[in-house]
Amino acid sequence: MMQGLDIVDKFIKERFTKLNNANMHGLQSMHRPLVRVSSAASSVACPVGKVVIIALGNSSELERTSCVDCRAGSYYNRDSQTCETCQEGSFQNRTGQLSCEPCPAGKWSVGGHAKNFTECIVICEPGEYTMHRGESGIINCLMCPIGTYQPKYRAKKCEPCPSGKTTAQKASTSINDCV
DSSP: OHHHHHHHHHHHHHHHHHHHHHHTOTTTTTHHHHHHHTTTTSSOOTTTEEEEEEEESSSSSSEEEEEOOOOTTTTTTTTTEEEOOOOTEOOSSSSSSSSSSEEEEEOOSSSSOOSSGGGOOEETTTTTEEEEEEGGGGGEEEEOOOEEEOOOOSSOEEOOOTTOOOOSSSBBBOOOOOO
């Protein structure tokens, strides 16, 4: 098995040497070294849950390999070369990943950095807000009470009417409902 990995490593080094040489002949303005990102199951062995980063410097440098451990709720961004939190509407329950997973249809994660699909909640309509009920994990969409409104989807709270104004009914969707 080790022979197979040696062959793959040799192939990768030859390919990236060619890329690095191309960099030396006309792409000098690049500020960052060339970077190859792969999963932990590739030719360079990292522990499970880590992303392999191979950076190639100038011709006098050898390639540098490191294993990056982006925690659950985040992913390795190839452009910024850092771990970044998952965006709203997505989650990542494993460490060392290159992307986040979208929430199931009709659900959304609020605030980003969701670590599990269970953090993807039902999308509440305008006039509603999301209520997370403690340890039970029960999530409901509740109607905005009288005196409040919410014009947006996926809200965590309702907006109060201006001072001295109220709404005629629950689940108001516009400040214009405040009279």
